[in-house]
Amino acid sequence: MLGLCPGALDAAPTTAYLMLGERCVADCAFCAQARSSEAAADRLSRVAWPPFDAQRVAQAIAEAHARGEIGRACFQVTHGAGSHASARQAVAALAQAADLPICVSIAAHDLEEIEALLAAGAQRVTIALDAATPQVYARTKGGSRERTWALLQAGAGRFPGRLGTHLIAGLGETEEELLNTAQALLRLGLTLGLFAFTPVRGTRLAGAQPPPLESYRRIQAGLWLLKEGLGAIEAWRFEGGRLVDYGATAEALALWLAGGDAFRTAGCPDCNRPYYNERPSGPLYNYPRRLTPDEAEGEIAALLRTLAL
């Protein structure tokens, strides 16, 4: 998309994802950049991130944005000495070169760090919660989930509409736990991106399984209904943590979900993250593009078959 190297594209990214920093000092069990990861240094999730000159990248992003091909840029910042200062510099340099919304996904410590990134030109700062429950957080990320939650809560109040987070489905939580957390985050006013756990070679969770697709579809549909104000978890029914009823008839659900947008990548506008979660051969956990009418119909029919309506 940026013309920096040749490559085949099945689904074009509509956001420019930019990794900043070296191997992370944190040690998330699912992350290719984790301290103990043995994955290649240029990997994040399933994706390779070849290095390029920053000025050249900023120029290429400005041109791709002017052509209408890129709607946003998102820095994925690994944690380490000086990472906040280099993120601020990179945001400021890109904001000067290109007039497009910029996100920074970073492990911020306090409101001042968030404020500084926003002041440098970021439209939104994203602090990844990733884990839906304290138990999953302790097992996969370590550190203090309470501190991250408290910062998200305080930041949502201080910077309305300018703070986001991510959740990963399939780390051992139930659908009920994930959707409960999602609803609480949305009620704080945070932008919420959803990923399916994907095992990456060289990471601590390399041998673990991704979530069952039908479970991920129920979570995607639930998250979309929450975002659209078409449901609330209090009215839904769960059996053993599995969602079995959205408190609506099959006809209503089919109507609401008809466009298929529920199954597309969730997060900031224009963020489609092609093939972060899946092989290009499929199955697609997050559709990186609009679904065809047949695909949407098929996904909705498959979803309804898994419910107890």
Ligand code: SF4
């Ligand atoms: S939702 Fe997408 S654009 Fe927004 S912070 Fe997350 S990865 Fe970046």
